[in-house]
Structure formats: C-alpha cells, structure tokens
Amino acid sequence: MAGRPGGRPSEQERRAAIDTDHPGRTAPPLGLTALLWGSAFPAISLALTGYSPGSIALLRLAVAVLAVTPAVLAGRVRVLRRSDVPRMALFGVTGMTDYQLLL
Structure with a gap:
C-alpha cells in the first residue's frame, strides 16, 4: 500500500484490504480462531496438573513461533x-508478559 504522506493508507486502499465482496470468507477463520482461543483455557487447566506454568508458557510461545514461521519465510510479514x-519491542515484552502472567 503506497498510501498518503506519512505512511497511512488512503481510504480506498484500506477498503480494498478488507474483503467486503465475500463476507462468507471471514466466518470460517473467525470461527476457528474463537474455537482455538476458547479451548485454550480448559486445555491449560488440564495441563497445569502435569506441567508448571512456565513450561506451558514456553510451549505456547514455541507453538506460536512454529505457526508464524511459514508466513515469515514466505515474505508475507513486512520488516x-x-x-x-x-x-514494538515494548509492546511485545509487556503484552506477552502480561498475557502469560494474567492467564
């Protein structure tokens, strides 16, 4: 997106990035996200019986890295x-720390 001065995309570019012509395409990924996110809480409760909270946090981060790596290698993530x-480093440190501690 070339966008306007200052790096912000124009309204036309922003709308083009949202698939409004095929709203049915967004329902399955959103549903899968909700299912996976919602199932994380009972899974963590079960896992806490055999693993420490630190081990579970490390496993969750490792799974996230494995999930994102193909997109990074394919060049779909901008530098x-x-x-x-x-x-972004501050967001990453505080966001991940807060999420892991408050979960």
Missing part, C-alpha cells in the same frame, strides 16, 4: 521500520 522497533 519493521527502524523507528518502530523500540515501540
């Missing part, structure tokens, strides 16, 4: 601008 790296 961050240098100016965005500190902010």
